[in-house]
């Protein structure tokens with residue numbers, strides 16, 4: 001794995017600020033149940049993503065990562081709470097301000113095929129956002145498309161191809177080019193490499209990083225894969241059942257996880273060192289994710305947590321600092337390993 005990219009994310013002003021964001025959905029089913037029951041997809045999430053950061057959002061399937069991503073790009077409205085991008089409340093934008101927001105904030109999907117029309121050549125798919133956003137002469141647009149293809153490492157003749165004539169990695173490059181076409185400030189990428197072969201994942205992530213340096217993009221990358229986030233992001237947020245349970249610099253969270261859930265996720269990453277594989281069993285994550293319709297009281301992780309006490313059932317833990325910029329929502333945060341233990345690794 002490469003070293004973390006250097007940037008000034010720690011000191012940069014926030015680009016994205018979420019304050020107590022809640023998203024609930026009515027439960028599909030018989031009428032009488034629908035009125036009463038709700039899916040608690042995102043519950044009371046507060047978060048700041050600094051300008052220029054690469055923020056990774058991790059957690060098991062169903063924990064609310066994609067919902068949070070859709071809320072940030074404005075595809076959904078929060079049930080309550082506020083979302084600010086570049087200091088503006090995104091739920092209040094109207095008219096020209098809203099159109100500018102749609103340009104500043106772009107979404108990259110896991111499966112680029114889903115956002116590309118199979119009947120349209122790549123040139124037309126790339127030209128579409130340009131045509132919508134700006135009035136441009138045809139020749140000028142063609143040149144912009146060629147530049148975009150070049151930027152994402154695709155040959156000029158990719159213009160004339162259809163999506164089915166391209167590989168998954170090439171298509172994800174097209175997806176990234178499409179997002180970049182309007183020069184966004186923020187790109188939310190939902191599982192951008194999980195549909196790709198392992199051999200091309202790093203290439204696509206490296207491309208995203210190069211483009212970040214060239215254009216000052218801020219990224220929020222959603223992934224169930226902690227290795228992808230460690231490789232790409234400088235900050236990470238760990239979600240569990242709609243809650244953000246731990247946030248902080250990747251270097252701090254990955255080496256000194258303070259939430260038992262984060263520790264369990266990290267322990268589940270395959271490791272070539274057999275001593276660490278043994279350690280994995282003691283920190284493994286038992287049981288299933290509880291229902292988001294009826295989440296546990298107090299700490300939502302308590303039903304699977306080896307450290308849970310009665311307090312965890314009655315009182316929800318508030319986020320607290322455990323290291324600079326590193327916060328955890330747990331009544332019993334894990335202690336930091338001593339420097340000696342860190343270098344030796346678990347026995």
Ligand SMILES: Nc1ncnc2c1ncn2[C@@H]1O[C@H](COP(=O)(O)OP(=O)(O)OP(=O)(O)O)[C@@H](O)[C@H]1O
Pocket residue numbers: 025026039040041059060061062063064065066067068224292
């Ligand atoms: N439109 C919707 N209507 C009802 N429930 C929804 C809707 N979208 C998401 N949910 C529910 O909200 C919860 C969070 O889903 P979400 O897709 O955000 O999680 P996720 O962590 O992104 O999972 P995955 O990695 O599988 O996409 C789940 O219980 C899901 O079933």
